Structure formats: C-alpha cells, structure tokens
Amino acid sequence: MAQRQLLRAINRASILNAIKAHGAIARTDIATFTGLSPATVTGLTAELIEDGLILEKTEGESRGGRRPILLALNPQGAAVVGIKLAEEHATLALTDINADILAKHTIQLGPRDPRSISLQLASETRDLLAEAAIKTNQLLGVGVGLSGIIDSQAGICRVSPHNDWHDVPFANLLADELGCIVTLDNNVNTLTLVEQLYGAGQQVRDFLVITTGRGVGMGIVTNGAIYRGSTGGAGEFGHIVIDPDGFACSCGNRGCLETFVSEPWLMRRAELNGLHVTSPDDLIALAYADHPIARDMLMAAGRALGQATANLVNLFNPSLIIISGEGVRAGDLMFGTMRATMARHMFAPLAEKLDIRIEPLSEDIWARGAASLVLSTIFSMPTLH
Ligand SMILES: [Zn+2]
CATH class of the missing domain: 3.30.420.40 (ATPase, nucleotide binding domain)
Structure with a gap:
C-alpha cells in the first residue's frame, strides 16, 4: 500500500473506532478524539457515509444552538x-x-x-x-x-x-x-x-478473558492485540496444574485447573461426594440453598480459580479481567471466593489498578x-x- 493510501486507511479506521466507541458522536468530537483535523474528518466521514458504513443522526443534545448532527455506525453497513x-x-x-x-x-x-x-x-x-x-x-x-x-x-x-x-x-x-x-x-x-470490539475491552490495551463452563479457557490481549502463541495454542489456562497428585485430566496430566472448576468435573466431584444432582444447575441451586457440601465445592472451585488467576495477574499485569462463559451462573459463591483468593495472592502493586468484571450469562456471546x-x-x- 502506498504511504498516502495507508495513512488514509488508518484515519478511516480510527474514525470508525471513535464512532463505535461512542455510539453516536459529533464530527467536532471525532476530531478531538482522534486528533485528526476537522477537514480530514469531514472528508473521510463523507466517504464513510457514501460507503454505507455510517449514517447521520440528529439526536444530539443542544449546546445552546441547533442540535448537532451525530454520526453512528449504520447497522445495515x-x-x-x-x-x-x-x-x-x-x-x-x-x-x-x-x-x-x-x-x-x-x-x-x-x-x-x-x-x-x-x-x-x-x-x-x-x-x-x-x-x-x-x-x-x-x-x-x-x-x-x-x-x-x-x-x-x-x-x-x-x-x-x-x-x-x-x-x-x-x-x-x-x-x-x-x-x-x-x-x-x-x-x-x-x-x-467481541469484548475488544464491542464490550468491556474497548479501548483497553491489556486485558484477559477467562471463560468457565464446559472447560476453562483464556483469551489474552496485550498491547491491543490478541496473543496467540507460536502455534495458536496460547491460553490453555484450564490445563495449568493446581495439584500434581490430583485427578487425571483428559489432557493426560493430573490435577489441572479444569478438574476443579469445569462443569463436567464439578458433576463428577459431586457424585464422589455423594450428592445426587443431575445437572450443574442442580448443584448450584443446592449450594445456594446452603447445602454445606455443595457450597464447599463451589468455594473450592473459586479458590483454585483465584489462585491460578492471581498468577496470571503477576505474569501479565492486565488492567481488566473479564470472566465469561456458562460457568458465571455459579455466582458469588465461586467468584466472590475467587476474588478473595486473588486478593491474597496477587503481587500487591499489580492489584491496585485491576478491574475484574463478571459478565452476565449470555448464550449469544x-x-x-x-x-x-x-x-x-x-x-x-x-x-x-
Ligand atoms: Zn488437563
């Protein structure tokens, strides 16, 4: 790409990102936000409207005169x-x-x-x-x-x-x-x-996503880009070892994080503990009905997850950790315990600016x-x- 075209493409992308981040934004605010000149913003936004990627709205708040025209992404774009x-x-x-x-x-x-x-x-x-x-x-x-x-x-x-x-x-x-x-x-x-483009990870340079449910997974964003590792295998968080003498995991190792936290393993442990539950939801309901064994199981899962996640914080120094996946329905018994365990094990200076968000359950995500x-x-x- 010639340098001029490249610059133009970068400016277009940065305008689109500013519009996406704000939902709806005036041209003058785009200029402030992106550092581009008003003339460049006017030219490129005209082009983006022509391409059908953005559209004009007139919902802005009046600033003492006529209501400003706002630009938003065109859903049909x-x-x-x-x-x-x-x-x-x-x-x-x-x-x-x-x-x-x-x-x-x-x-x-x-x-x-x-x-x-x-x-x-x-x-x-x-x-x-x-x-x-x-x-x-x-x-x-x-x-x-x-x-x-x-x-x-x-x-x-x-x-x-x-x-x-x-x-x-x-x-x-x-x-x-x-x-x-x-x-x-x-x-x-x-x-x-999707968290980086549309969710809590927008404008966040360094964050981690941890998913629990069927397994335990992890997404890594460093310096604004997803880190994949040399062969695309980075983030096998579920298979870090918590207890070398623990249960045999499907990966061939023993005592992996998954064997403490994933739903199939919670079910297996429930059975071993003599609990008669037919689904993870049953187990969760029992725990919140104050059944001591079910409660202990969710809290033990939270402790294992918290200990492992504290290690991640020490390695990556993220500003945000997003917890997502079907497993979030285990609620505060698991994730409150996770937070408390993290607080104990994290390197203190790295904990100060760290935000932890538990996402609501979403099948669509x-x-x-x-x-x-x-x-x-x-x-x-x-x-x-
Ligand atoms: Zn494993």
Missing part, C-alpha cells in the same frame, strides 16, 4: 454470519455491523468429519440468509469459532479434541461451499474479540464473537506488510 461450533451442536447467527443478532439457528450436528460438517453448516447458513432475504454476495463473510488449537491466519484447525480433527483446512472447506470469505479462530479468542472475526476487518488498523 455489514451483514455477517457467526458460527459457534460446539461439541454436539452449532449456533449460527446473522448479525449487523454492531454484532447485534438479526436471526439465529441452533442445529444438532451430524457426522463429525470436516466435509460433512462444512456441508451442514453451509446449508444452514443459506437457510438463515434466505429467511432474512440476504444474498450470499451481500455477506461480508462468515466467522467460525471452535475449541482447540487453531491457526487463524491460515484458517486451519490444528487440533480439535471434540471432533478428532488434525490439520483440517476448515476455513477453505466452508468458503468453497459458500463462495464467501470464512475466518476461523479458537472460540475463546472470538469471545475476546459466542456467535457474536464468531461474527466479530469478520467485523474486525472493518475496524482494524491496516499495517504495512
């Missing part, structure tokens, strides 16, 4: 499909430029070979688009999130334990079926991305995250290659 590929099922969501869901399908997955899955997802994507009267060529792209080790750049699933996939070029398989761009990433990274894989191309800063 992009249509994207985000797919969460889980163990037994997949959730497909059609979203707008804000990653807000317009339509959603959840399907049971058939045979697990890559070809069958890509055919099933392609067919379901076409149905979703047909219902919303959107043509494939109007789609900006499809994002797919799944657990495992993913080379996002190459669109290759290196390892997916659920599907027994090794080095599967899944992005290409699905792209060939659909005839549009397909982006692939680890599902916790997609969740991290994963599909929104997968959609963000594609939406991020609108907002990311171009660089010289």
